[in-house]
Amino acid sequence: xxxxxxxxxxxxxxxxxxxxxxxxxxxxxxxxxxxxxxxxxxxxxxxxxxxxxxxxxxxxxxxxxxxxxxxxxxxxxxxxxxxxxxxxxxxxxxxxxxxxxxxxxxxxxxxxxxxxxxxxxxxxxxxxxxxxxxxxxxxxxxxxxxxxxxxxxxxxxx
Amino acid sequence: xxxxxxxxxxxxxxxxxxxxxxxxxxxxxxxxxxxxxxxxxxxxxxxxxxxxxxxxxxxxxxxxxxxxxxxxxxxxxxxxxxxxxxxxxxxxxxxxxxxxxxxxxxxxxxxxxxxxxxxxxxxxxxxxxxxxxxxxxxxxxxxxxxxxxxxxxxxxxx
DNA sequence: TATAAAATATAGCCAAGGCTAACTAGTTAG
DNA sequence: CTAACTAGTTAGCCTTGGCTATATTTTATA
Numbered sequence: 001x002x003x004x005x006x007x008x009x010x011x012x013x014x015x016x017x018x019x020x021x022x023x024x025x026x027x028x029x030x031x032x033x034x035x036x037x038x039x040x041x042x043x044x045x046x047x048x049x050x051x052x053x054x055x056x057x058x059x060x061x062x063x064x065x066x067x068x069x070x071x072x073x074x075x076x077x078x079x080x081x082x083x084x085x086x087x088x089x090x091x092x093x094x095x096x097x098x099x100x101x102x103x104x105x106x107x108x109x110x111x112x113x114x115x116x117x118x119x120x121x122x123x124x125x126x127x128x129x130x131x132x133x134x135x136x137x138x139x140x141x142x143x144x145x146x147x148x149x150x151x152x153x154x155x156x157x158x
Numbered sequence: 159x160x161x162x163x164x165x166x167x168x169x170x171x172x173x174x175x176x177x178x179x180x181x182x183x184x185x186x187x188x189x190x191x192x193x194x195x196x197x198x199x200x201x202x203x204x205x206x207x208x209x210x211x212x213x214x215x216x217x218x219x220x221x222x223x224x225x226x227x228x229x230x231x232x233x234x235x236x237x238x239x240x241x242x243x244x245x246x247x248x249x250x251x252x253x254x255x256x257x258x259x260x261x262x263x264x265x266x267x268x269x270x271x272x273x274x275x276x277x278x279x280x281x282x283x284x285x286x287x288x289x290x291x292x293x294x295x296x297x298x299x300x301x302x303x304x305x306x307x308x309x310x311x312x313x314x315x316x
Numbered sequence: 317t318a319t320a321a322a323a324t325a326t327a328g329c330c331a332a333g334g335c336t337a338a339c340t341a342g343t344t345a346g
Numbered sequence: 347c348t349a350a351c352t353a354g355t356t357a358g359c360c361t362t363g364g365c366t367a368t369a370t371t372t373t374a375t376a
Contacts, residue, residue, distance in 0.1 A: 093371055
């Protein structure tokens with residue numbers, strides 16, 4: 001089956017576009033993505049709780065469930081985690097509050113989200129698409145890129 | 159504790175920046191992100207296998223493990239999934255091949271990745287940062303946005 | 317003020333994607 | 347040609363984030 005014996009074929013001048021990055025750097029890239037995934041959902045919940053409090057005065061589990069598009073059981077479980085992480089406070093059967101740490105996270109996350117969203121709009125992406133893309137992208141944009149996006153939006157945009 | 163009784167506070171003119179999107183639209187945004195997460199890893203593996211084949215002539219599990227930064231056991235398990243999904247072929251203990259479907263996915267994924275990466279460079283992001291961000295962002299960029307990124311890169315860039 | 321309805325919580329299930337440890341197959345060197 | 351090393355596999359464990367079904371608490375209404 002495998003008749004390849006050449007382990008280290010030098011990229012034969014150009015086997016196609018960019019060369020592969022060095023192994024350790026490559027691994028670090030994927031690791032960064034995996035780390036982002038761990039915090040992503042947490043941030044989304046905290047951000048949403050903050051938004052609900054701001055826009056409707058309170059955050060209830062049922063609202064989280066319908067806005068997230070998941071079951072109430074899933075939300076309940078998530079809230080337990082958020083409490084364990086010290087991001088949320090609540091009495092059983094009552095609405096949710098953010099701790100100091102939670103508020104900080106909510107604001108940071110919201111700011112990030114807005115910068116990405118406005119950047120996409122400034123680029124010329126339709127609003128509904130921009131919203132979807134921003135939701136997914138926000139957790140994978142470095143501070144460096146974020147700063148550049150912000151500048152871009154200021155120069156162009158509106 | 160909770161002394162909020164007003165459920166539907168109208169966004170009081172401006173409780174802050176953008177209003178919340180309608181519930182169903184909001185739920186769809188998160189759903190899109192969840193869906194992306196399901197295929198993300200699969201695509202990353204397939205893309206990497208394609209890259210390894212192109213650049214070094216063959217793709218071995220050990221290379222995947224070191225480049226992904228995970229254990230060989232994790233890679234083995236993943237390869238089983240990829241085979242079940244009809245994306246990869248291989249004999250036990252031998253190197254990996256992409257099926258038709260796998261090649262298609264690898265190419266699509268690679269193209270997407272390149273567009274995002276080049277866009278970030280064109281924007282002025284440093285190469286090492288651009289690589290990390292592209293790795294995370296590529297799965298969350300819609301076709302619409304992708305097209306716009308491509309145009310942007312062509313106009314500016316290099 | 318009971319009681320029905322709505323909201324929240326808990327229990328228990330599942331799949332995915334990590335891990336380590338132990339085993340097996342292939343490859344290479346003495 | 348066999349022994350040692352390297353590569354790949356398997357088993358079994360853990361956490362996360364979904365789900366449904368069932369209990370419990372709060373709230374609203376007859």
